[in-house]
Amino acid sequence: MTDAPRTVVVDDSRFMRGLITDILESGGIDVVGEAADGAEALTVVAEVEPDVVTMDVEMPRMDGIEAVERIMREQPTPTLMLSAYTEDGAEETFAALDAGAVDFFAKPGGEVSMGVSRLEEQLVETVRSVAEADLSGGAAVAAATHGGSATTTTTTDGVEPNTTVVIGSSTGGPDAVERVLAGIPGGADVRVLVVQHMPEAFTGRFADRLDSACSLAVSEATDGARVGRGEVLVARGGKHLAVTRYSGGRLRVELVDEDRGQNVRPSVNVTMESVAETVDDPIVGVILTGMGDDGATGVTAIDDAGGRIIAQDEETSVVYGMPKRAAATGRVGSVLPLDDVAGGIVGGAP
Incomplete structure (x- = not known):
């Protein structure tokens, strides 16, 4: 692919299409087509064969969720959902991810917590990252297997007592995390912290989805929460998750509202470094699909503390950014396909 991914912008608002187009083109991205609804998007995508699509969720005639399903079935193309960062928006966005969308982003133009210029830069960066997504090993496979058994049966023979697991992910991560946790038996002697790059309105719903999909007890982290055997805490969007105390096989965490x-916030680095500093029992750090380098210093800290590091392989990663940066540190002990990661955690992979 060239440095300027070819993009189709889909939104029922002419103003929003123009705004998104201006932002992308100012960032060096080539907008080769526009569509006002999902039905029109199917025609435009078939005609221009773009590298990436930005897709609104709520549109007349055919909404973004159905459009993504059709695109993935008829002409698989990496798709970025542009959604409202609300609890209602979270439900719709997760449905779009289930349908095969690679990632999601806040719609420009609403009330946002960061400056406009920074938001625009992040949108351009995200579109570029999504354009590089490998649908053959990542999002397309995830969409095809969602709701079914995507993991192999694992045993807990190799898991050490009182093992703390930290899982970090970004682009493509929601499905990847779900598949990993679904492969960990409920009786495993693990306590798990999940750091997924995701806004605050989404992480509670994400925790609920994970809780329904696995045998572990999953909840969104709160300040001062404790997590013990067979339990999972999901970092809350907009705040770092740090471990402040470890005693009797239970972790105590705090939510940190500073950069x-x-x-990024939450950051995998912050959580991993706090675990490495606080926990004196076995630690496993896991880096899954995602763009950027978050987690690279965290895995170094865990390795220095005597823990094990697992990274998802390139073939099954939607975006091979975070795992690649982790592997480049020389601290990763195992590079595994997604469906082998759970076994690597509880089976004691070297």
């Missing part, structure tokens, strides 16, 4: 030198 800590990171460009």
Whole structure:
């Protein structure tokens, strides 16, 4: 692919289509087509064969969810959903991810917590990342297997007592995390922290989805929460998740509302570094699909503390950014296909 991914912008608002087009073209991205609804999007995508599609969720005639399903079935193309960062928007966005969308982003033009210029830069960066997504090993497979058994049966023979697991992910992560947790038996002696790059309105719903999909007890992290054997905490969007105490096989966490030198919040680095500093029992750090380098310093800290590091392989990653950066540290002990990661966690992979 060239440095300028060819993009189709889909939104029922002419103003929003123009705004998104201006932002993308100012960032060096080539907008080769527009559509006012999902039905028109199918025609435009078939005609221009873009590298990436930005897709609104709520549109007349055919909404974004149905459009993504059709695109993935008829002409698989990496798709970025542009959605409202609300609880209602979360439900619709997760449905779009189930249908095969690669990632999602806040619609420009609404009330946002960051400056407009930073928002525009992040949108351009995200579109470029989604354009590079490997649908053959990532999002398309995830959409085809969602709701079914995507993992192999694992045993807990190799898991050490009182093992703390930290899982970090970004683009393509919601489905990947679900598949990993679904492969961990409920009786495994693990306590798990999940850090997925996701806004605050989405992480509670994400925790609920994970809780329904696996044998572990999953909840969204709250300040001062504790997590013990067979339990999972999902980092809350907009705040870092740090472990402050470890005693009797239980972790105590705090939510940190400061940047800590990171460009994302929650950050995998912050959680992993706090675990490495606080926990004196076995630790497993896991880096799954995602763009950027979050987690690279975290895996170094865990390795320095004597823990094990697992990274998802390139073939099954939707975006091979975070796992690649982790592997480049030289601290990763196992590089595994997604459906082998759970076994690597509880089976004691080297």
